[in-house]
Amino acid sequence: MAGQARKAVQAGAGYVTVLIGAQDACVGSEKEMTPVTAFRRNIDAAFDVLRPTGARVYVASIPDIKRLWRVGKANGWAPVFWGIGHICQSMLANPKSTAKKDEARRDRVRERVMDYNEQLGQACESYGPACHYDGGAVFSYPFTLKQVSGWDYFHPNADGQKALAKITFDAGFFADVEP
Numbered sequence: 639m640a641g642q643a644r645k646a647v648q649a650g651a652g653y654v655t656v657l658i659g660a661q662d663a664c665v666g667s668e669k670e671m672t673p674v675t676a677f678r679r680n681i682d683a684a685f686d687v688l689r690p691t692g693a694r695v696y697v698a699s700i701p702d703i704k705r706l707w708r709v710g711k712a713n714g715w716a717p718v719f720w721g722i723g724h725i726c727q728s729m730l731a732n733p734k735s736t737a738k739k740d741e742a743r744r745d746r747v748r749e750r751v752m753d754y755n756e757q758l759g760q761a762c763e764s765y766g767p768a769c770h771y772d773g774g775a776v777f778s779y780p781f782t783l784k785q786v787s788g789w790d791y792f793h794p795n796a797d798g799q800k801a802l803a804k805i806t807f808d809a810g811f812f813a814d815v816e817p
Contacts, residue, residue: 639680643687654693655806656684657776659700659754664726664792668743671728674753681761685769695769697762698806699755699777703729704748706792709783716783716791725792751777775809776802 639658646654658681662672672680688695707729710716717733719725729747732740755777762771783791785798794802 639684640687643684646693647687647691652691652693653696654688655696655698656681656758657698657700659751659758660703662754663700663747663751664703664728666724666727667731668728668747671747671750674750674757677754678757678761681757682764685761685765689765692768694811695762695765696806696810697758697769697771698802698809699758699772699774700751701779701781702748702777703751704744705781706730706786707733707744709781710786710791713783713791715788716786719789719791723790723792725790770811772806772809775805779805 639656643654659677662677665671685695703726706726710720710730711733717730720727720730720733729744731743735741755774759771759773762769779801781794781798781801785794785801787793787795787798
């Protein structure tokens, strides 16, 4: 992320949107998830690059990937694509399983995402008044499978992108400003 921040600085960006963390949780296994301390170090390193420029930063929370599992597990195709594509196996492995070990793993992955979101909020607060965190708006959004790509049943489709744009705009810097 610090590399991307340097590119934003080189481009003269005065406003930067940060949406990061899903790939830290969505890995091949629970053991491969980025530790929370390393995640925070990466965020802080990027913010340290941006801070001297005075750039305004908007930080979006990480979506609730356990919700993706909930809305997709009974679909005929989603679990197939998750398996074939090895998509977010930390959360989506054995999607139809109700075994305690799988339920516990999903809960731990969701907890990690929540921990990442907490770190995003704290890092934004440390950045100062030029940073705005969405307060968990993206995480809390009750998306449906109709807002997810039919290619991988993971990434947002056009409707999902439209919903994300509205959520982030509504929770953004100008959320309290009358139109």
